[in-house]
Amino acid sequence: MATVAKSPIKAKHQRLVLLIVALVVLIGAALLAAWALRNQASYFYVPSEIVARPPEPGRAVRLGGMVEKGSLKTAADGVTINFAVQDGKARVPVTFKGIVPSLFVEGSGVVAEGKMGTDGTFVADNLLAKHDENYVPREMQDMSREQAQKVMQETK
Amino acid sequence: MIAELGLAALWLAAALAALQLVSGALGLTERGAVLGGAVRPVAVVQGGLALLAFACLIYVFSVTDLSVKLVALNSHSMKPLVFKIAGAWGNHEGSMLLWVTVMGLGGAFVALVEKRLPERTMLATLAGQAFVSLGFYAFLLFASNPFERLSPVPMEGNGLNPLLQDLGLAFHPPTLYLGYVGLSIAFSFAIGALVTREVGPAFAKAMRPWVLGAWIFLTVGITAGSYWAYYELGWGGWWFWDPVENASLMPWLAATALLHSCGVLAARNALRAWTIMLGVVAFSMSMIGTFLVRSGILTSVHAFAVDPQRGTFILALLAIYIGGALVLFGLRAATVTEGERFAFVSREGALVVNNVMLSAILGIVLFGTLYPLFAEAMGAKVSVGPPYFNPMSALFAVPMLVVLMVGPLLRWRRDKFGRVGRGLVIPAMLVVAGGIGVLVLGGVALLPWIGLALSVGLGWASLLPLKGRNLRRTPLPIWGMVVAHFGIAVALFGMSSESAFSVEKLVAVRMGEVTQVGPWGVKLDTVEPVAGPNWTAMEARLLVRYGIDGKVTRMLPQSRSFWAPPQQTSESALLTRWNGQLYAVLGGEAPKVDGEKQSRWQLRLWWKPFAPLIWIGGLLIALGGLLALLGRVAADVRRIVAKDKIAYRREKQGR
Numbered sequence: 001m002a003t004v005a006k007s008p009i010k011a012k013h014q015r016l017v018l019l020i021v022a023l024v025v026l027i028g029a030a031l032l033a034a035w036a037l038r039n040q041a042s043y044f045y046v047p048s049e050i051v052a053r054p055p056e057p058g059r060a061v062r063l064g065g066m067v068e069k070g071s072l073k074t075a076a077d078g079v080t081i082n083f084a085v086q087d088g089k090a091r092v093p094v095t096f097k098g099i100v101p102s103l104f105v106e107g108s109g110v111v112a113e114g115k116m117g118t119d120g121t122f123v124a125d126n127l128l129a130k131h132d133e134n135y136v137p138r139e140m141q142d143m144s145r146e147q148a149q150k151v152m153q154e155t156k
Numbered sequence: 157m158i159a160e161l162g163l164a165a166l167w168l169a170a171a172l173a174a175l176q177l178v179s180g181a182l183g184l185t186e187r188g189a190v191l192g193g194a195v196r197p198v199a200v201v202q203g204g205l206a207l208l209a210f211a212c213l214i215y216v217f218s219v220t221d222l223s224v225k226l227v228a229l230n231s232h233s234m235k236p237l238v239f240k241i242a243g244a245w246g247n248h249e250g251s252m253l254l255w256v257t258v259m260g261l262g263g264a265f266v267a268l269v270e271k272r273l274p275e276r277t278m279l280a281t282l283a284g285q286a287f288v289s290l291g292f293y294a295f296l297l298f299a300s301n302p303f304e305r306l307s308p309v310p311m312e313g314n315g316l317n318p319l320l321q322d323l324g325l326a327f328h329p330p331t332l333y334l335g336y337v338g339l340s341i342a343f344s345f346a347i348g349a350l351v352t353r354e355v356g357p358a359f360a361k362a363m364r365p366w367v368l369g370a371w372i373f374l375t376v377g378i379t380a381g382s383y384w385a386y387y388e389l390g391w392g393g394w395w396f397w398d399p400v401e402n403a404s405l406m407p408w409l410a411a412t413a414l415l416h417s418c419g420v421l422a423a424r425n426a427l428r429a430w431t432i433m434l435g436v437v438a439f440s441m442s443m444i445g446t447f448l449v450r451s452g453i454l455t456s457v458h459a460f461a462v463d464p465q466r467g468t469f470i471l472a473l474l475a476i477y478i479g480g481a482l483v484l485f486g487l488r489a490a491t492v493t494e495g496e497r498f499a500f501v502s503r504e505g506a507l508v509v510n511n512v513m514l515s516a517i518l519g520i521v522l523f524g525t526l527y528p529l530f531a532e533a534m535g536a537k538v539s540v541g542p543p544y545f546n547p548m549s550a551l552f553a554v555p556m557l558v559v560l561m562v563g564p565l566l567r568w569r570r571d572k573f574g575r576v577g578r579g580l581v582i583p584a585m586l587v588v589a590g591g592i593g594v595l596v597l598g599g600v601a602l603l604p605w606i607g608l609a610l611s612v613g614l615g616w617a618s619l620l621p622l623k624g625r626n627l628r629r630t631p632l633p634i635w636g637m638v639v640a641h642f643g644i645a646v647a648l649f650g651m652s653s654e655s656a657f658s659v660e661k662l663v664a665v666r667m668g669e670v671t672q673v674g675p676w677g678v679k680l681d682t683v684e685p686v687a688g689p690n691w692t693a694m695e696a697r698l699l700v701r702y703g704i705d706g707k708v709t710r711m712l713p714q715s716r717s718f719w720a721p722p723q724q725t726s727e728s729a730l731l732t733r734w735n736g737q738l739y740a741v742l743g744g745e746a747p748k749v750d751g752e753k754q755s756r757w758q759l760r761l762w763w764k765p766f767a768p769l770i771w772i773g774g775l776l777i778a779l780g781g782l783l784a785l786l787g788r789v790a791a792d793v794r795r796i797v798a799k800d801k802i803a804y805r806r807e808k809q810g811r
Contacts, residue, residue, distance in 0.1 A: 014497050022512050029516040033523040033548060040544035041527065044537035060543060078664020078746030078756045098662060099726070099743030099758050 042113070048089035050116065057118050063092060064111040072106050085110065085122070096124040159224050162212025163303040166253075169205035169260060170293035172198050173286045176263075180283025184276060184351070192275065195282050196267040202289070203264025210244075210257040213302055217244040222313055225306040226250065232315035234690050242326040243316045248450060248466075249302035251329060255446070256292045258337040263289065266341055272362045272792070274354060281348030288340055288439075291473045299469045318691070318718040318725050324384035332377030332404055336442040338370025339407055342414060346435030347481060350488045355428045360421035363435070365788050367418060371411045372781040378404050379774030390726035390741045392660070392762045394770055397545045402525040403445030406518055410438035413514040416507045424568055426495035426504055429485075430511070436485060440478045441518070447474055448525065499570040506563030513556035520548045550603050557610055560644070561617035564637060579620050587613035600656040607652030615645035632787025640780025647773025653736075653766040664746040664756040674763030676738055677701045683742075683757055691718045693727070696742045696757065700731060713742040736765035 042060040055061050065085035072083040080097045083106075094112055104110060104127055114124035176198045183192025216224050218240050220233045230247040231240055245254045263285040270278065296302065345363045349355050381404065386394040395401060414434040420427045447470045498504040524540045531538045561583055565576040591609035594600050600608070618641035621634060659674040670679045681697040693716040701708050713729040731738040743758030 015495070018508065022515070025512050025516050026519055029519045029552065030523065032551065033520050036544050036548050037524065037527050037540060041531065041538040041540050042543075044539070060541070062539065074747045079662050079743075079758055099741065099760055101724075 044111075047085055047087045047092045050092055050122070051090040054116055054120075057116050060113070060115060062111055062113050063094070063122050063124075064109070065092075067104070067106050067108055067110055069106045085112065092122050093120070094122045094124055096127055098127075100127055158212050158215050159221065159303040159305065162209045162216075163301070165205045165209040165212065166293070166297060166303075169202050169209065169256075170290065170297060172202040172205065173260075173290045173293055176202060176286035177283050177290060180279045180286060183279045183283075192279050195279055199267035199282050199286070200264045202286070203260040203262075206257040206260030210253055213250060213253055214241055214244045216303075217241060217250075220313065222311075223305055223307070223309045225304045226302050228306050228310050228313045230314065230316055232313040232690065235316065235321070236689055238323070238326055239316060239321045242320075245329050245333075246316055246320045249296070249300045251333075252292065252296055252300055252450070253302050254330065254333050255337055256289060256296060258333050259285070259289050259292065259340055262338055262341050263344075266344075266366070270362065271796075273348075273359065274352070277348045277352045277354045277359070279348075280351040281344045284344035284347035284351075285340065288343065288477055291476065295466075295469050295473060299466050315690075315718070318716070318723045321690075321718070322384065322388050324380060324388065328377060328380045328384055331373050331380060335370050335372075335374030335377050335411075336404075336407060336445065338366065338373060339411055339439040339442050341366045341370065342411075342435040343439035343481070346432045347484065349432060350484050350492075353488065353491060355421075355432060355492050357422050357425050360418045360431065364415070364418045364422060365785055365792075367411060367415055367435075367438075368781055368785040368788070371408070371415055372778050372785065374404070374408045374411060375774060375778040375781060378408055379771050379778065382774070383771050387728050387730060387739075388725070390728045390760075392658075392739055392741075392760070392764075394654070394767070397524070397540075397542055399525050400445075400449050402521050403448050406445060406521055406525075407438055407441040409514050409518040409521070410434060410441050413511045413518075414438050416510050416514075420504050420507050421495075424496050424498065424504055426498060427508070427511075428495045429489045429492045432489070432492065433485060434511075436478075436481045437518075440474075440481070441522075443470075443474050443477060444522075447471060498568075501566065501573060502571050503563065503566045503568045506559050506566055509559045510556060510563065513552045513559075516552040517549050517556075520552070521545065524548070546603060550606070554606060554610065557614055557644070557648070560641060561614055564618075564621045564641065579623065580617065583613035583617040583620075586616055594656070604652040604656035607648050608656060611645045611649035611652060614648065615642060618642040618645055632790070633784040636780045636782070636784030636787060638780070639783060640777045643773045643776025643778075643780055645773070646769050646776055647771075650766050650769030650771075650773055654764050654770065657765040658767075659763045661761045662758070663761075664758050666754045666756050671759070671761070673738075673761040674765075675703055676761075676763055678740070678759070678761055680757060680759065686714070688716070691716045693717065694742065696740075696759070698729070698740055698759075700738060700740075702733065711738070711740050713740045715742045715744065732768055736763060737767045738763055 040060075042062055043055065044062045044064060045055070047063070047065045050061075050063060063085055065087045068084040068086045068091060072081065074081050079099075080095065081100065082093065082095050084091045084093050086092070094114075095117075096112070096114075111128040112122060112124035113126040113128070114122055117123050176195055179188075179191040179198065180195045182188030183195060213226075216227055217231055218237065220227060220231055220235075220240060222228045222233075226247060226249050230250075231243045235243070244250045263282060266285070267282060273281075342363060345359070345366065349359050378401075381401070382394050385396065385401075386392075414431065414437075417427045417431040417434055421431045447467075450466065450470060524544050527540050528538050562573075562576065562580065565579060567575075587609050590612040591605065594605050594608050618638060621638055622630065625634075661671060661673040663671050665671055665680045667680055667682060670677055672678070677700065679699045679701075681699050683694055683696045686693050686695045693714040695712055695714045698711040698713070699708050700711055709731060711729040711731055714727040716725050716727055717723075718725070726741050726743070729740045731740075739762040741760040743760060746756040746758055748755060
């Protein structure tokens with residue numbers, strides 16, 4: 001580009017060059033973004049889906065369902081909990097290390113963020129429970145409408 | 157009574173906005189020129205009325221007038237006064253009223269003080285401002301009336317989301333809104349310039365202080381919001397790429413680009429159409445952010461209400477304003493005359509890189525934020541998080557930061573690397589030394605490694621523009637640039653250090669037991685119940701000690717239960733040292749394992765080396781903006797005073 005200074009090109013051409021450079025970068029960014037999103041977006045599963053078609057181990061996904069009654073156990077270290085999430089058709093064991101949200105109890109809805117382990121256990125990094133009226137994970141909102149009733153009856 | 161007064165003021169303000177739009181538009185024609193004189197006073201009164209409406213809302217919230225539906229839904233008589241007042245904007249309707257109030261005040265302020273531009277451009281600008289305001293007034297009055305009455309009057313209100321009952325909230329949204337909506341002024345300026353085809357250095361110089369002002373508030377708002385999320389959510393993170401955080405980041409990215417391209421336009425009369433475009437994009441991002449947050453289309457702490465009517469309404473407004481502005485841009489951009497040319501190696505060249513990279517990051521963030529919506533339309537439920545945003549934005553941020561080391565040293569128009577090369581030897585060596593140093597320490601991921609190495613060199617390079625200058629006579633805007641760029645280095649160092657060296661510990665401990673996290677020894681002394689005005693809590697007393705022989709300090713994390721609405725929050729405890737922050741969260745009581753007598757409590761502890769630098773850096777960036785703004789405004793005032801003096805003398809001599 002050093003030649004630009006020596007042999008001045010027309011203003012119109014410079015504008016064109018700038019425009020093309022900007023477009024190339026932005027389109028490049030868009031393509032990269034599309035590619036990365038395919039690989040990095042974290043999909044939402046309910047237990048029956050994750051059992052039928054498990055995602056490859058190590059891929060970040062989210063699992064939503066009802067916490068099965070009587071499945072919640074705290075390990076000896078006091079901070080690791082194990083429970084099962086079910087949707088009435090299938091159940092998935094989940095393990096989580098951390099402080100659970102206050103509204104996380106057996107029989108309530110939960111969305112777990114994490115990865116599927118090789119042994120079929122879901123390893124959660126984060127649990128989202130229903131916080132309050134105005135803040136409900138969207139998936140859970142649908143779920144409670146579609147499935148909660150049925151699930152609640154079965155778990156009772 | 158007060159609620160009705162507020163509603164009346166709101167209607168009047170909307171009517172005046174309509175008048176401002178019509179008289180501004182007619183004022184541009186020859187026959188309506190006489191109407192042009194009305195535009196500025198109308199804009200001022202409109203701003204005043206919007207402020208009056210907002211004051212009325214604050215009043216009904218502060219006395220907890222439960223006959224107003226909004227108060228009953230979002231407030232509670234047993235709440236500290238400051239949170240009653242903050243509750244006025246801690247909900248959908250109130251925050252939208254704050255939005256139009258800021259917008260009205262912004263327009264009023266412009267009408268009062270902006271005298272540098274040709275009057276025709278000002279008329280078009282104020283008409284544009286009124287046009288945008290009008291849509292939001294309509295939205296308030298027809299789809300989200302904040303003053304709606306409720307009958308019968310309930311005994312007690314529902315209360316405010318406890319997460320929002322925090323001093324951070326009292327200041328975070330108004331600050332952010334001043335920034336968001338302040339960008340509407342840049343938008344209106346762009347519209348005004350497109351309508352009258354007056355794009356040039358004078359236009360950029362007039363617009364720059366307004367953009368700077370909005371940008372400062374945005375920067376402070378984002379910094380404060382990040383700190384709020386950090387200590388209030390108790391998750392130990394400071395940025396979650398939550399849609400709402402992205403909604404505030406996108407206008408900031410666009411405004412940052414706009415600020416820099418304004419500099420090019422003002423100094424060199426280049427990048428004309430591009431600057432106008434950025435003015436349109438910046439406020440469009442504010443509106444898209446509002447749509448995402450307020451329509452309830454995305455889940456977030458900030459998404460107050462899910463109401464499809466409102467979502468559609470805002471979407472229609474978006475289509476009208478963004479679409480309209482883009483059409484106007486498309487029609488007029490070709491007639492905006494050519495800018496000046498410049499060489500690739502020049503200050504303008506570096507700023508173009510800055511602009512393109514910022515736009516690319518903006519695209520990445522926008523794409524990632526909207527993707528879940530597209531995916532849901534296709535029937536897949538996805539969410540996009542840090543694994544996407546971090547590397548993708550770094551891909552463009554890193555080259556931009558490298559150019560940032562060189563750019564401020566280059567001359568306008570044309571320069572050679574040879575001239576500035578020698579000054580950059582030390583920063584380059586610092587980058588290499590930093591990189592090797594962190595590599596020796598080991599165990600650091602790629603991105604924090606790049607960040608740490610880069611931040612050291614950038615910190616040095618950002619100070620170079622001061623070299624060889626008389627520091628006392630250096631103009632304020634130069635100081636502003638140096639401080640802001642140094643702030644970027646500081647924040648980058650904080651972010652990288654936080655993600656590279658943080659130590660986390662999650663344990664269940666008995667009282668009297670000691671646990672180690674990083675260099676700290678933490679002893680759980682007692683756990684006792686405490687009570688506040690509208691909550692009760694379990695409070696842990698932790699005795700912490702840095703190293704083996706450090707002073708023992710107390711930390712008091714709480715696990716709070718609010719009763720209106722019923723909800724639990726963890727109040728984290730923070731202990732700041734010069735080299736980092738200790739972060740403690742109290743969880744619940746761990747279930748007793750068989751045969752155990754004493755109960756164990758869950759503790760989550762983090763040692764975050766140099767984490768506070770993230771927000772100190774953010775504030776430095778804003779301070780840099782403030783210095784630049786003061787410098788520009790002072791220069792303008794001096795020029796006006798000098799002009800008046802000359803005029804005065806001439807008048808005297810003429811007599």
